[in-house]
Amino acid sequence: MDEGYIKFSFDLIEKELPKSLDWENLESVRKSLFKKGLIGNYPDGIGFGNISKRVRNSEFLITGSATGGIKDLSLSDYCLVNEYDLAQNYVKGTGKISPSSESMSHGAIYSATKAIHAVIHIHSKKLFDQMLTDQKLPRTHKGIRYGTPEMASAIADIVNLINKNSGYFVTAGHDEGIFAFGENLEIASLQIHKISKKYS
Numbered sequence: 001m002d003e004g005y006i007k008f009s010f011d012l013i014e015k016e017l018p019k020s021l022d023w024e025n026l027e028s029v030r031k032s033l034f035k036k037g038l039i040g041n042y043p044d045g046i047g048f049g050n051i052s053k054r055v056r057n058s059e060f061l062i063t064g065s066a067t068g069g070i071k072d073l074s075l076s077d078y079c080l081v082n083e084y085d086l087a088q089n090y091v092k093g094t095g096k097i098s099p100s101s102e103s104m105s106h107g108a109i110y111s112a113t114k115a116i117h118a119v120i121h122i123h124s125k126k127l128f129d130q131m132l133t134d135q136k137l138p139r140t141h142k143g144i145r146y147g148t149p150e151m152a153s154a155i156a157d158i159v160n161l162i163n164k165n166s167g168y169f170v171t172a173g174h175d176e177g178i179f180a181f182g183e184n185l186e187i188a189s190l191q192i193h194k195i196s197k198k199y200s
């Protein structure tokens, strides 16, 4: 499976993140997604699912790489992305762990509009298959693979096309991949709730 490894180049400033980042609300949303199996581990041990929130300007706090299968995360399992460059496929972060391999996709959503402050990425075969049958639902092209600059640019286009501060879409070429976003974490998780109701 094409999942779980970092395809962008990055620099990591290795140090503890300040507790003032208020990561607990991110962790509590993540916990409920983990319980539902929307963030977790495949049988081969590869983790899936990640969550982030904008801190200020282009900075966002995101779950670390390969944390999908871990039940409870601590602050040191999160990475603060300080800057990212979609075209150069480059990320600069701070923390004790590398940023999620899907950080670029999160960055693409934040870059689309300043009003978006939270992004959730889950995997679910059941929801994904149902969502693909909905012809009206926005999706990235099947030929675009996860973690590539093409994916980042396709995601930015989709968020612009949706033209709302909250919503969701599927990544047809990234199996089981679903993204939701919103003005804040509560609204982003409400999108997941909507998807679960509509497509199960």
Ligand SMILES: [Zn+2]
Binding pocket: 003, 048, 049, 102, 121, 122, 123, 146, 174, 177
């Ligand atoms: Zn994914």
